[in-house]
Amino acid sequence: MKQFLAALPFVMALPTLTQPALASEDIPDQYPQSVLYxxxxxxxxxVYSSIGATAPxxxxxxxxxNNLSFIVTGDGVVVVNSGASYKLAEALHAEIKAVTDQPVKLVINxxxxxxxxxxxNYWIAQxxxxxxxxxxxxEFEHSMAGAWTALKGYAKxxxxxxxxMGPTETFEDEKIITMGDFEIHVLHLGPAHSPGDTQVWLPQQGFMIAGDIAFSERMPPIFSGTCTSCWIETWEEKFMPLNPTYVIPGHGHPTNLAQVTRYTRDYxxxxxGQIRDHIDNGGGLADAYYVDQSPYKHLDTFEELATKNAGVVFEEMDWE
Known part of the structure; x- marks a missing residue:
């Protein structure tokens, strides 16, 4: 463990999946005085994080x-994720101002x-x-109209x-930012959950803000077009070798590499494997939805996602 973390015994109390109720979709808003969950x-x-609900x-x-995080570097603040609306971004900024008078200098999606x-658009206006x-x-350019329509429908x-609005700047493989006391590596390790999945790696602290390459406490959604074999390869060849001591996943509480591996790569x-056996036994799409996923039935969003995931993976593997 890095010396920086070894001196911090309190981090051992970070929530893990042994305490699933902390992020459960059955738990109501944990911060009712704010639009933040x-x-x-x-x-x-x-390094701070506002942990989102594990519900849809x-x-x-x-x-x-999802998780909205920020890094107070000593020479400015770096925010990871703008959030799903102007009001969420505004509420996160209010929390940042309560912690520090350092200005926000960068937002990473x-x-x-x-x-x-x-x-x-909140941050761009600032x-x-x-x-x-x-x-x-x-991806956002193609999907933002639908995402905005969905937001107006549920968030009112x-x-x-x-x-x-899309980002004001883009990168391809890696961007290294030195700010204050932090060296921040903004990474795209490879294909994973969705196009352009980005990880924020703090090598001096052994700490990863992983984004949606990593899930904990809830089932990962698999999208049409997601290459699950590529996701596994990116995990094994690029993500795991970094060996972060602690991970803030895209969804779920901060935990460790073993837990996000268990509930992302291993899932x-x-x-x-279940779909391969199904195909090898002559099964079709209609039955593929119901392959056994019971080892993961305790995860939040299992009911919403398990059958959909199975169908998507069947269609992917049927062409492999």
């Missing part, structure tokens, strides 16, 4: 069902989904540059002020 807390010195986006959680980018991978920027008045390997 939960109040940001300091995970390690200088709803009026009750205002679309805050973890991917091209609405919950990462729909709050961009004069803050917004960075995303080039593929994530392209909490969608007010949102004007979908993908398991589901592909």
């Amino acid at each position: 939960s109040k940001p807390y300091e995970v390690i010195p200088g 986006p709803t009026y009750e959680n205002a679309g805050h069902n 973890e991917n091209g989904q609405g919950h990462a980018m729909l709050g961009n 004069g803050v540059p917004v960075l995303a991978h080039v593929d994530a920027a392209e 008045e909490n969608a007010e002020g949102t004007d979908p 993908l390997v398991y589901l592909r």
Whole structure:
């Protein structure tokens, strides 16, 4: 363990899947005085995260069902994810101001989904540059109208002020930022959950803000067009070798590499194995939806996602 973390015994109390109720979709809004689902807390010195609901986006959680993080560097603040709306970005900024008088100098979008980018216009209005991978920027350009329509449908008045805007800057493979006490590596390790998945790696702290390459406490959604074999390869060849001590996943509480591996990479390997057996036994799409996924039935969003995931993976593997 890095010396920086070894001196911090309190980090051993970070929530893990042994305490699933902390992020359960059955738990109501944990921060009712704010549009944020939960109040940001300091995970390690200088790194904060507001943990989203593990439920799908709803009026009750205002679309805050991913993790909104920020790094107080000593010479400015770096934000990871704009959030699903102008109001979520504004609420996160209010929390940042309560922690520090350092200005926000950069926002990083973890991917091209609405919950990462729909709050961009708030930050752009503050004069803050917004960075995303080039593929994530392209993905958002194609999907932002639908994401905005969905936001207005479920968030109602909490969608007010949102004007979908893409990032102001893009990168391709890696961008290294030195700011204050932090060296920040903005990475695109390879194909994973969605186009342009981005990881924020703090090598000096051994700490990874992983984005949606990594899930904990809830089932990962697999999209049409997701290459699950590529996701596994990226995990094994690029993500795991970094060997982060702690990980803030895209969804779920901060935890460790073993836990996100168990509920992301291992889940993908398991589901592909079930579908491979199904195909080898002559099974078709109609029955593929119901392959056994019971080892993961305790995860939030299992009911919403398990059968969909199986169908998507069947269609992927049927062409392999």
